[in-house]
Amino acid sequence: MKNPTDTMEIEDILKVLxxxxxxxxxxxxxxxxxxxxxxxxxxxxxxxxxxxVAFRWGKLELGKWSHGKLSKKLExxxxxxxxxxxxxxxxILSAKKLASDMAYAxxxxxxxxxxxxxxxxxxxxxxxxxxxxxxxxxxxxxxLVPTEDGSALKVHTAFGYRRESEAKLRLPIPKSNAGTAxxxxxxxxxxxTKKDSGWIQLPxxxxxxxxxxxxxxxxxxxxxGVLNIDAVxxxxxxxxxxxxxxxxxxxxxxxxxxxxxxxSVLEEGSSHAESAAGRSSQ
Amino acid sequence: MLKARRGEAVxxxxxxxxxxxxxxxxxxVKRVLSTDEAxxxxxxxxxxxxxxxxxxxxx
Numbered sequence: 357m358k359n360p361t362d363t364m365e366i367e368d369i370l371k372v373l374x375x376x377x378x379x380x381x382x383x384x385x386x387x388x389x390x391x392x393x394x395x396x397x398x399x400x401x402x403x404x405x406x407x408x409v410a411f412r413w414g415k416l417e418l419g420k421w422s423h424g425k426l427s428k429k430l431e432x433x434x435x436x437x438x439x440x441x442x443x444x445x446x447x448i449l450s451a452k453k454l455a456s457d458m459a460y461a462x463x464x465x466x467x468x469x470x471x472x473x474x475x476x477x478x479x480x481x482x483x484x485x486x487x488x489x490x491x492x493x494x495x496x497x498x499x500l501v502p503t504e505d506g507s508a509l510k511v512h513t514a515f516g517y518r519r520e521s522e523a524k525l526r527l528p529i530p531k532s533n534a535g536t537a538x539x540x541x542x543x544x545x546x547x548x549t550k551k552d553s554g555w556i557q558l559p560x561x562x563x564x565x566x567x568x569x570x571x572x573x574x575x576x577x578x579x580x581g582v583l584n585i586d587a588v589x590x591x592x593x594x595x596x597x598x599x600x601x602x603x604x605x606x607x608x609x610x611x612x613x614x615x616x617x618x619x620s621v622l623e624e625g626s627s628h629a630e631s632a633a634g635r636s637s638q
Numbered sequence: 639m640l641k642a643r644r645g646e647a648v649x650x651x652x653x654x655x656x657x658x659x660x661x662x663x664x665x666x667v668k669r670v671l672s673t674d675e676a677x678x679x680x681x682x683x684x685x686x687x688x689x690x691x692x693x694x695x696x697x
Contacts, residue, residue: 431691438680445676453647453670460653468657476657483663487671515663 439490440596446488447600454480454607474615475513481604482515485585488600491592494563499573499608500527500534501581509534509582512612516586518562534582537570541579543598544570548590567592571601575609580616583608647673 376383454477460466461473468476478499486495496516500509508526511517517525529535533552537544546552546568565586573580583605587593647670655661 427691431687434684434687438684441680442674442677445674445680446671449647449671449674450667456646457653457657461657466657472659473657476659476663479663480656480666483667484671487667 443488443490450484450488451603471615471618474611477611478513478608481608482513485601485604486515489585489587489597490594491587491589493588496586498584499581500584509538512581533568534570534584537572538579538582541572541574543602545593545598563588566590569593569598569601571605573605573608573612575613580609580612
């Protein structure tokens with residue numbers, strides 16, 4: 357026999373279910389309204405917490421970040437940002453100074469010889485670059501040009517090298533990092549010289565250099581040499597450093613092209629003078 | 639010290655000294671880079687950060 361109480365309960369449940377189905381959209385809206393009201397209260401509570409930033413929903417803690425950790429992270433990020441901005445500022449300042457000095461050097465205002473002015477401008481680039489690279493520490497920088505027979509690269513202008521090393525240095529083409537950059541006309545970045553066989557260590561160098569970046573100095577179809585920079589730390593150079601170096605390599609290309617033009621004019625002039633002297637003595 | 643022209647990092651006299659070989663490239667670069675005015679502003683911001691971090695740690 358059927359129990360009348362059971363029938364009543366089933367009927368009640370069915371009634372509740374029917375009511376819930378009918379009013380489902382209204383109920384969903386009500387739940388949403390409650391959430392909207394409760395959310396800001398929860399957030400305000402968490403941000404006001406003495407311990408730091410905690411993400412809680414009621415008694416349930418979803419995550420926690422103490423003030424110490426947060427401020428340390430923020431401080432570190434700001435310092436990194438400041439370093440990047442400082443370097444960028446120095447690059448802009450150096451590039452502006454170089455442009456201004458180039459204009460001065462080849463104007464009538466400069467009393468010095470143009471080839472001397474070119475040397476001074478190249479020396480400015482080579483001395484400025486180590487200061488504007490990302491990694492702090494000791495850097496050497498050099499403009500390398502091919503030797504007369506074209507088999508190796510020699511120093512044109514250098515910063516941070518010993519005088520004796522500068523004169524003796526010969527980097528074979530292409531069996532050296534700089535030589536590879538010269539031959540391929542592509543930037544060559546040796547991230548760790550300890551792992552690379554193309555690295556030529558000088559016997560009298562001051563520091564063990566671990567990173568080396570070589571940028572070819574190209575103007576049109578001609579490669580005039582290589583802009584070479586070293587750092588004591590491995591993987592010391594960033595993508596920004598490479599861009600800065602390439603920017604200055606273009607300026608160097610203009611300067612070396614002018615220098616080469618002046619030299620050929622001078623050589624032509626001296627050969628004319630020699631032949632004229634020969635004619636007059638006959 | 640001689641005053642630099644408007645928009646120039648160093649004075650004409652400093653530049654003349656460098657081009658004539660009286661001043662080394664290293665000294666010239668130091669002189670040029672020390673005129674980074676924007677860096678002074680950035681340093682001010684970093685000092686503020688230091689103060690805030692110090693205050694936050696103290697409390």
